[in-house]
Amino acid sequence: MKIITILAITFFLLFSCSDDSSSSKSTQEESSSKEYKKLLTNTLLKFNSDFSENFIKNELNKVYNENCQIYYSNHLVGDINLDGKNDLLIYYGIEGKEEGAQIGLGWCLVFSDEMGFAKNYLIFDWGEGRCAPNHHSIGTPIKIINGNIIAMEFFYHNDDPCCCPSISFEESYKFSDGQLLLNSNTNSIIKPSIWPLN
Numbered sequence: 001m002k003i004i005t006i007l008a009i010t011f012f013l014l015f016s017c018s019d020d021s022s023s024s025k026s027t028q029e030e031s032s033s034k035e036y037k038k039l040l041t042n043t044l045l046k047f048n049s050d051f052s053e054n055f056i057k058n059e060l061n062k063v064y065n066e067n068c069q070i071y072y073s074n075h076l077v078g079d080i081n082l083d084g085k086n087d088l089l090i091y092y093g094i095e096g097k098e099e100g101a102q103i104g105l106g107w108c109l110v111f112s113d114e115m116g117f118a119k120n121y122l123i124f125d126w127g128e129g130r131c132a133p134n135h136h137s138i139g140t141p142i143k144i145i146n147g148n149i150i151a152m153e154f155f156y157h158n159d160d161p162c163c164c165p166s167i168s169f170e171e172s173y174k175f176s177d178g179q180l181l182l183n184s185n186t187n188s189i190i191k192p193s194i195w196p197l198n
Contacts, residue, residue: 037121039121047086055108082147090110094125122178138173140153148174150172155167
């Protein structure tokens with residue numbers, strides 16, 4: 001798992017939720033920095049909550065081990081990679097079965113091919129909240145505009161309980177070369193999470 005600038009994928013997720021028994025065979029396209037996951041079956045890409053929830057269950061639950069469960073939160077539709085075709089951003093949560101609580105969050109970017117089928121995807125995940133080992137996140141995605149993903153970031157005031165951060169603001173990310181770039185700081189590069197798959 002790589003840690004780049006503002007996104008430090010939590011060690012807790014790495015050790016408790018990754019499946020170390022599988023070998024990584026990530027599909028790489030155009031650049032070694034890309035960690036695209038290729039779908040095992042042809043799936044027509046649909047832009048609704050049923051598809052998004054089933055995609056999470058069928059694909060991402062293969063990525064995390066039996067100690068974790070992935071659940072659907074919401075999704076956005078838009079042209080993320082500026083290829084003229086709609087893509088799907090699925091916002092999901094990671095629940096620890098032993099903890100019985102949310103231990104992380106993530107984005108899954110699903111890209112379409114020329115025929116409208118889901119071609120491949122990338123995942124970006126992190127631990128969340130003041131009570132998690134990692135405080136960094138990339139926020140809750142709220143819209144996609146001209147390839148920019150706009151997300152709402154939440155931060156904790158010193159007196160806030162773990163459940164309820166009281167500080168919020170919008171942040172914007174640009175998708176480029178298989179990575180997310182923070183528009184307010186172009187030196188901040190967020191690489192996708194690397195998990196064993198395929």
